[in-house]
Amino acid sequence: MNQSFQELIKHKFPDLSRGQKKVAEFLVNFIEKGSLYTAGQIGKEAGVSETTVIRLAYALGLNGFSDLQELMRKEWLSSAESKEAANKHAADSAAEEKKPFSEWLSPVDEKDLSQAVDALIKSDQVYIAGFRESHTAAYWLYYKMNQLRNHVLLSFPTGFLLETLCNLTSASTVVVFSLPRYTKEALEVAQQAKKQGAKVIAITDRRLSPVGQIADITLLAGTTEHILSLLALSQVVISSMQKRDEKTAGKRQERLEKLYAEQGIFLE
DSSP states (O other), rough: OOOOOHHHHHHHHGSHHHHHHHHHHHHTTHHHHHHOOOOHHHHHHTSSHHHHHHHHHHHHOSSSHHHHHHHHHHHHHHHHHHHHHHHHHHHTTTHHHHGTTTOOOOOOOOOOOHHHHHHHHHOSSSEEEGGGGGHHHHHHHHHHHTTEEEOOOEEEESSSOOHHHOOOOTTOOEEEEEEEOHHHHHHHHHHHHHHHOOOOEEEEEESSTTTTTSSSEEEOSTTTSOOOOOOOOHHHHHHHHHHHHHHHHHHHHHHHHHHHHHHHHHOO
């Protein structure tokens, strides 16, 4: 089996029973426990029977619970081995930006962050989608990213134009904000982007949220009860982009500053 544990869960999740989905979400969120606990202990933690845990393994196309646990252990150990290096990178890239927002920002997976930043820098265009309450954060990210690179687009607060999505290519990246209550517009944008071959980055509250299930990269927001959690995560993305591509961002900022001065935009 070539799929990782996370990829297998994401692929099979829509077809699982309600109880199996509860187990799957528990294992995704607590892979260390899943790697070490018995099927009975996992069932107790997830609020289902031991049988449901075992049936999940078969529903995933595995030969039994032992195969499922072995798959989790490999992924957990691989993650643990890279954790020290990731933490060191985090200190250089995003730690300073997290400090003012520490109470709103959940731990950022540095591998996911690095992949997201790489895509946002290299894409031919970036489309940012956020609907209803999420639109505020989407607009902020759109405004800040426009200071770093060109060809950045934004959805409307309550919808999007198919004509705009039609211009997406396999070299494009779409960022979708999707938080409870999940909107159908967010899922539709992600689905259309995938059809166009674009890379989808989900900013959401759980890896198996509707958009998280189909996203190529998932960045988890902290508490979803305050807009600052989204702004904090967006700031980490922007700061990381600046540091990763400092030369390009600097040149664009110089051109913008010249325009600002010519137009007298700022008083000081």
